[in-house]
Amino acid sequence: MTLDRDLMQTIIARYPRSRSAIMPLLHYVQSVSGYVTNEGIETISEILGIETAEVSAVATFYTQYKRKPVGEYHVGVCTNTLCAVMGGDAIFSALKDHLGIENDGVTADGKVSLEHIECNAACDYAPVVMANWEFYDNQSVESAKSLVDGARAGNPPAPTRGPNKLVTYKEASAVLAGLDDGLAREGLQAGAPTLLGLKLSKEGK
Amino acid sequence: MSKLTPVLSAHWDEADSFTIEAYTRHGGYTASKKALAMDPDAVIQLVKDSGLRGRGGAGFPTGMKWGFIPQGDNKDHYLVVNADESEPGTCKDMPLLLANPHVLVEGCIIACHAIRAERAFIYIRGEVTHVARRMNAAIADAYKAGHLGNGIDITLHIGAGAYICGEETALLDSLEGFRGQPRLRPPFPAIAGLYARPTVVNNVESISSVPAIINNGAEWYQSMGTEKSKGATLYSLSGHVNNPGQFEAPLGITLREILELAGGVRTGHKLKFWTPGGSSTPLFTDAHLDIPLDYEGVAAAGSMLGTKALQIFDETTCIVRAVLRWTEFYKHESCGKCTPCREGTWWLVQILRDLENGTGTEADLEKLLDLCDNIMGRSFCALGDGATSPITSSIKYFHDEYIAHVTNGACPFDPVKSTLFAGAVN
Numbered sequence: 001m002t003l004d005r006d007l008m009q010t011i012i013a014r015y016p017r018s019r020s021a022i023m024p025l026l027h028y029v030q031s032v033s034g035y036v037t038n039e040g041i042e043t044i045s046e047i048l049g050i051e052t053a054e055v056s057a058v059a060t061f062y063t064q065y066k067r068k069p070v071g072e073y074h075v076g077v078c079t080n081t082l083c084a085v086m087g088g089d090a091i092f093s094a095l096k097d098h099l100g101i102e103n104d105g106v107t108a109d110g111k112v113s114l115e116h117i118e119c120n121a122a123c124d125y126a127p128v129v130m131a132n133w134e135f136y137d138n139q140s141v142e143s144a145k146s147l148v149d150g151a152r153a154g155n156p157p158a159p160t161r162g163p164n165k166l167v168t169y170k171e172a173s174a175v176l177a178g179l180d181d182g183l184a185r186e187g188l189q190a191g192a193p194t195l196l197g198l199k200l201s202k203e204g205k
Numbered sequence: 206m207s208k209l210t211p212v213l214s215a216h217w218d219e220a221d222s223f224t225i226e227a228y229t230r231h232g233g234y235t236a237s238k239k240a241l242a243m244d245p246d247a248v249i250q251l252v253k254d255s256g257l258r259g260r261g262g263a264g265f266p267t268g269m270k271w272g273f274i275p276q277g278d279n280k281d282h283y284l285v286v287n288a289d290e291s292e293p294g295t296c297k298d299m300p301l302l303l304a305n306p307h308v309l310v311e312g313c314i315i316a317c318h319a320i321r322a323e324r325a326f327i328y329i330r331g332e333v334t335h336v337a338r339r340m341n342a343a344i345a346d347a348y349k350a351g352h353l354g355n356g357i358d359i360t361l362h363i364g365a366g367a368y369i370c371g372e373e374t375a376l377l378d379s380l381e382g383f384r385g386q387p388r389l390r391p392p393f394p395a396i397a398g399l400y401a402r403p404t405v406v407n408n409v410e411s412i413s414s415v416p417a418i419i420n421n422g423a424e425w426y427q428s429m430g431t432e433k434s435k436g437a438t439l440y441s442l443s444g445h446v447n448n449p450g451q452f453e454a455p456l457g458i459t460l461r462e463i464l465e466l467a468g469g470v471r472t473g474h475k476l477k478f479w480t481p482g483g484s485s486t487p488l489f490t491d492a493h494l495d496i497p498l499d500y501e502g503v504a505a506a507g508s509m510l511g512t513k514a515l516q517i518f519d520e521t522t523c524i525v526r527a528v529l530r531w532t533e534f535y536k537h538e539s540c541g542k543c544t545p546c547r548e549g550t551w552w553l554v555q556i557l558r559d560l561e562n563g564t565g566t567e568a569d570l571e572k573l574l575d576l577c578d579n580i581m582g583r584s585f586c587a588l589g590d591g592a593t594s595p596i597t598s599s600i601k602y603f604h605d606e607y608i609a610h611v612t613n614g615a616c617p618f619d620p621v622k623s624t625l626f627a628g629a630v631n
Contacts, residue, residue, distance in 0.1 A: 016324070062367050064364075086445075117332070123296040123514065159335070200452075201210070204207050
């Protein structure tokens with residue numbers, strides 16, 4: 001797969017100063033290659049007119065930029081305190097055993113990678129699992145295993161609050177590069193916990 | 206009468222609430238029309254009069270922040286919206302943007318007009334693909350409808366997983382294309398922010414609160430809340446409760462009242478400790494159920510209102526395990542710029558690991574407090590300060606439980622009992 005330099009120029013054009021585009025450009029490289037390749041770093045450095053070391057410095061600072069390939073479905077289990085206590089630790093441990101991989105590992109078929117993640121702003125849905133950074137709310141050991149089994153078989157369950165079908169890691173990376181995939185109108189506007197206060201107020205409570 | 210006051214969340218229960226059609230149906234984009242016809246200084250005055258304070262944690266008066274932007278300086282001004290919501294326990298801005306991204310777009314239009322900025326940036330955390338989609342689509346639809354592009358533009362910027370970028374100056378460095386590391390202040394962003402230009406950095410909820418203030422007036426907003434903490438806000442309840450979720454209520458409501466609405470602590474269990482505003486705010490216990498949850502009330506009780514992230518833990522939860530995990534988070538997220546934070550958080554983790562697994566000593570508690578003393582207030586930003594909050598407050602309230610780990614030589618808790626899937630089983 002090759003990088004589309006014209007498209008990269010449209011990303012740069014969003015900003016008053018070109019260097020600001022470095023983050024979406026790195027997401028874009030991941031959308032093409034599945035991770036931040038050396039070629040991607042060289043291309044960004046060339047079109048932004050900065051050193052490759054400066055691009056690498058940014059790419060290695062942010063945990064979402066991967067310097068080696070992740071799975072087609074990248075699964076993150078929240079093990080920050082609240083999710084960990086509510087079951088995230090048990091889920092993460094079970095998934096490592098189930099997949100036979102460690103933190104930051106990828107299954108041999110390249111389908112699923114696993115990492116423990118920090119708070120993902122969905123604490124009222126704890127324990128939370130993310131796949132390609134889509135929400136899987138209120139997970140259990142069983143539901144998380146079904147998620148990764150489905151992903152390995154090529155038919156993962158849909159996110160709880162996300163599009164009707166889980167997109168691939170590369171496709172999700174394109175969204176994070178700010179590109180429109182036409183799926184914004186799919187999925188729930190809100191889950192039940194988000195609506196709880198509103199519902200109670202309508203009941204006069 | 207309900208204790209709740211849904212304003213931001215008023216229409217979230219409609220299936221299409223995130224669309225421009227739904228937003229317009231409920232009077233969306235009338236506030237920006239009204240504000241654009243006003244003198245910018247009058248808009249700032251109105252927001253000042255409303256008493257709106259920053260909802261990202263610090264509680265700084267929003268109108269006053271806008272007023273700091275120099276006028277007639279012939280420089281570009283910028284509005285930057287902090288949508289990097291990452292403070293552990295905090296989960297209000299992401300559901301807000303998923304359910305109604307247009308209220309933020311409209312708030313940006315009004316704020317840009319007020320501070321005489323032609324461009325706003327929305328910096329959204331990177332780990333929320335669907336929120337990014339919704340925000341991107343809302344901005345595109347606002348352009349198509351002519352709300353944007355006529356002198357005010359919005360650029361969506363998506364992060365890549367760094368808690369530190371929620372700190373406003375680290376966010377600005379990140380937005381400029383660098384590693385996200387905090388800047389020394391002064392100069393403050395109001396003088397030299399993005400690209401060294403006058404910049405206002407506001408939280409999602411702060412900016413999203415502005416359209417309703419423009420439409421309903423400062424008096425209406427002042428009618429909610431307490432003496433110095435005006436208005437309504439989103440309280441996010443999570444953890445060991447029967448019904449977690451978002452509760453939009455006037456500032457000053459108590460945890461006891463919110464817990465009553467939420468059906469209480471997990472059945473068969475009792476409250477042990479909680480955070481009023483995320484993990485960086487000192488812990489509270491069941492002795493603090495009646496503290497008014499406003500900026501002054503929480504501060505007077507020794508903590509901070511923060512992001513109003515009410516994380517509830519019952520008696521099955523080991524305090525040392527909870528605090529260790531938060532500390533590992535701060536160690537992982539420390540950007541490394543300042544030595545006390547970078548090295549200090551590393552040492553905190555080593556000591557807490559020993560304590561949790563029962564190999565620590567009583568002297569380790571003194572060492573922890575000494576380290577905290579050497580981290581607090583000694584770095585460019587508040588990340589290191591935040592790291593000390595759960596440690597010092599937990600030692601204050603649960604000293605005996607730390608000691609029990611030392612004397613037992615092991616953690617006395619069964620983690621299975623704390624899980625959601627253990628349910629109400631004791």
